[in-house]
Amino acid sequence: MKKIFSDSPQKDAPALTKVAWMDQRIASTEKIDGPTICTVIREVYGLDLSKAPLLDKDFEKRVTALVPNTSDLSAAAVDLYIEESRKPQTGPEVRALLNHIFGTNLEGISQLHERRISLYSKDQWIVQNEKDLFIVHTGKNDIDVKVIPTPYFIEKTGTQQLPEDLQQALRNLGFTYDEEIGAYYYANPSGQSVPDPFKRQTMGAIHQTIQASYTDL
Known part of the structure; x- marks a missing residue:
C-alpha cells in the first residue's frame, strides 16, 4: 500500500x-x-x-x-x-x-486526522498518521470494511486484539470476527457501498473507545 x-x-x-x-x-x-x-x-x-x-x-x-x-x-x-x-x-x-x-x-476525513484513526479506501491511504491507534480498511467500492489495530497500538499495549468494548460496539453494528483475515469485518449484504450513516457509526464507536481509554497512549 x-x-x-x-x-x-x-x-x-x-x-x-x-x-x-x-x-x-x-x-x-x-x-x-x-x-x-x-x-x-x-x-x-x-x-x-x-x-x-x-x-x-x-x-x-x-x-x-x-x-x-x-x-x-x-x-x-x-x-x-x-x-x-x-x-x-x-x-x-x-x-x-x-x-x-x-x-x-x-x-468526515478531515475529522479523522484529529481522531487518530487511519483510513484506507479508494485503493489508497486517505488518512494515516504515525500515532494512529486503529485502521478502518474498506474494500472495492466501499462494499466491505474491516477494523484492525495499528502497529503503534500493538506496540504500546502489547496486544493485537481490539479492546473488548470496541469489539462489542462493532458486533452491535453487525461486524463479525473473521478468523481468516484476523479482523472485525462487515460486508453490505446489498452489494452496494456501505451507507454514510453506517460509516459514521463505525467511526463514532472507534472514537468513543479512544476517548474513553487511550487519549494518553
Whole structure:
C-alpha cells in the first residue's frame, strides 16, 4: 500500500482544518471545474480522485461514452455532473458533489486526522498518521470494511486484539470476527457501498473507545 502525500504542501496548512483549507482554496479559485477540483483535493487531502470509482455505473458509462479517450475519468465525471446540474460555488457544495459522485466524505476525513484513526479506501491511504491507534480498511467500492489495530497500538499495549468494548460496539453494528483475515469485518449484504450513516457509526464507536481509554497512549 503506497502512501499518498500532497503534491503541493502549504506552509500554514497545519493551522487550518482540512475543511477550512479546502474552503479557502475553492474561494480563491476562479475556474471551478473537474481538473481544478481534483487538483485541490490532491493538494489539501493528498487524495487521488482518479483512483476513486464512480458510485453510479450508468453515469460512469455516459462519461466514458462522451469522453472516450480521457486520461482522467474522475475529472471528466465532475465536469459532466456540473454540466447537468449546476456549478458548485463553495467548499461545502464541492464536498457534497464529490460525496455524491464518489462516496467520498471529505468532512468526515478531515475529522479523522484529529481522531487518530487511519483510513484506507479508494485503493489508497486517505488518512494515516504515525500515532494512529486503529485502521478502518474498506474494500472495492466501499462494499466491505474491516477494523484492525495499528502497529503503534500493538506496540504500546502489547496486544493485537481490539479492546473488548470496541469489539462489542462493532458486533452491535453487525461486524463479525473473521478468523481468516484476523479482523472485525462487515460486508453490505446489498452489494452496494456501505451507507454514510453506517460509516459514521463505525467511526463514532472507534472514537468513543479512544476517548474513553487511550487519549494518553
